[in-house]
Amino acid sequence: MVHIQSLDPTASPLDYYGWELRRQREAHGLKQSQLGEIIFCTGSLVGQIETTKKVPTRDFSERVDAALGTDGLFSRLIGLVLRSQLPTWFQPYAEMEAKAAYISTYQAQLVYGLLQTEEYARAVLATGTSDDLEGLVGARMERQRVLEREQPPLTCVVLDEAVLLRPVGGREVMRRQLAHLLEFADHRSVHVQVLPNKAGAHASLDGAFNLLRFDDHPDVIYTEDLISGHMTADSATIREAFRRYARLQAAALSVEDSAGLITRVMEERYGDDSPTNELAMA
Numbered sequence: 001m002v003h004i005q006s007l008d009p010t011a012s013p014l015d016y017y018g019w020e021l022r023r024q025r026e027a028h029g030l031k032q033s034q035l036g037e038i039i040f041c042t043g044s045l046v047g048q049i050e051t052t053k054k055v056p057t058r059d060f061s062e063r064v065d066a067a068l069g070t071d072g073l074f075s076r077l078i079g080l081v082l083r084s085q086l087p088t089w090f091q092p093y094a095e096m097e098a099k100a101a102y103i104s105t106y107q108a109q110l111v112y113g114l115l116q117t118e119e120y121a122r123a124v125l126a127t128g129t130s131d132d133l134e135g136l137v138g139a140r141m142e143r144q145r146v147l148e149r150e151q152p153p154l155t156c157v158v159l160d161e162a163v164l165l166r167p168v169g170g171r172e173v174m175r176r177q178l179a180h181l182l183e184f185a186d187h188r189s190v191h192v193q194v195l196p197n198k199a200g201a202h203a204s205l206d207g208a209f210n211l212l213r214f215d216d217h218p219d220v221i222y223t224e225d226l227i228s229g230h231m232t233a234d235s236a237t238i239r240e241a242f243r244r245y246a247r248l249q250a251a252a253l254s255v256e257d258s259a260g261l262i263t264r265v266m267e268e269r270y271g272d273d274s275p276t277n278e279l280a281m282a
Contacts, residue, residue, distance in 0.1 A: 041063075079142060124168060
């Protein structure tokens with residue numbers, strides 16, 4: 001007798017997704033292998049998603065909706081599922097980020113999450129301790145959908161030059177990541193500036209931070225330490241953060257000159273003719 005794992009659909013978004021997938025599949029009289037054939041995957045993968053052993057992707061969800069005629073149900077659920085894969089301490093920030101009208105960030109070590117390529121994100125997240133790397137990568141890619149909204153947030157990013165020079169994932173990964181940054185050079189709502197090494201001491205030597213502004217909510221600032229994140233709407237802290245950010249932007253290269261520096265680093269450090277860089281992780 002085949003043992004069918006029972007799920008509590010109220011336990012988590014992932015449990016609800018798996019429970020609903022099984023319910024809809026059975027309602028259509030399909031075996032896991034049959035649904036797999038229709039959506040171009042294995043029946044084993046369908047079963048693993050139904051039992052929460054694998055986290056679904058957005059592509060999988062859209063295929064299921066098309067196959068089962070579920071009117072976008074799984075495409076709507078996948079956002080909740082992927083956000084639930086984020087660390088618990090990060091989820092409140094991700095929810096606020098998704099609602100922001102204006103994002104400004106200074107990053108001293110890494111490319112900002114909303115601008116990371118999937119392979120760069122995977123290399124970054126692989127340095128952590130989570131057993132579900134693919135779930136974390138999927139969640140990071142899902143966060144980036146905020147930039148695809150009909151009215152995306154105005155996003156201003158200041159990257160320390162060190163971010164460009166640190167070969168996260170290796171040369172090819174970095175080349176593609178820098179090429180991705182260049183795609184934002186003429187973007188209407190994303191502005192990327194580089195703070196050059198020659199700027200010397202600057203207004204945020206003590207680390208990275210993100211500022212979020214909203215149409216109907218107080219501004220917040222987000223920072224991270226080694227193991228967690230911190231978010232506050234304290235007015236004095238916000239004022240100081242915006243003062244520092246203005247100074248960082250003033251010290252950074254213009255968007256145009258930043259694109260020139262990114263291009264130069266991409267070609268000279270990560271180009272086909274550049275010396276081979278050893279694999280490195282942030």
